Amino acid sequence: MVNREVVGAHYGVRDWLAQRATAVIMLAYTLLVLMALVMLPKFDYWHWKALWQLQLMRYATLLFVIALLFHAWIGVRNIFMDYIKDAGVRLTLYVVVIFALIAYGTWTVQILWGK
């Protein structure tokens, strides 16, 4: 059966949980990057480049960005729901934000894996 819940009591629980799960992922990533920065022997192009060529850093960053995009989506959508009363304007903003987030995700992959 298709779940046709539109505004039911369970609508927010998934987002609530997602917001916290993504927060924990980003917290762990923050600690990882801090550690990597502290352990970086020298801040020049070659050391910096080498750090981000590590598969660990690439995939951790990818995971971080995916978490970030979901987290940002839930947060920004909540802000719009609170302050933008006009449904048309709100929906337009949703679409703009979704496209922006997808673009940011694609951009990150390009930065990490491009040439």
Added chain:
Amino acid sequence: MSSTAARPRPKHLNLMQIRQPMPAIISIMHRISGAVLFLLIPLLLWLFQASLESVVTFAEFRGVVAHPLVKLVLIGLLWGYLHHLLAGLRHLFLDLDIGTELETARLTSIIVLSAGIVLTLAVGVALW
């Protein structure tokens, strides 16, 4: 009886007139910092890209982040990130029913605000 009902009730619906409690200040700052962080994602991705593309763009990146105005923006952004992170951490504990008493909640919101500022200043001074 009617005299008590007729007594004018104090109304402070103006946000500028209400003295906001600490947890409320932390809460609105959580929202504002989140919005600012979202808006500045492209700036960070742009800097990140420049830092990794080539030796030349890396040098340009270092030039850009050395500019006092950019430094100020980035330190502001760091504050936003740290405040958002710490306030979020406080939220996670509240969800676990830890620190929900009024006194504790006030205290932890003061800790969140000051720790965010102190950490930002520490990192800011180190980077500047």
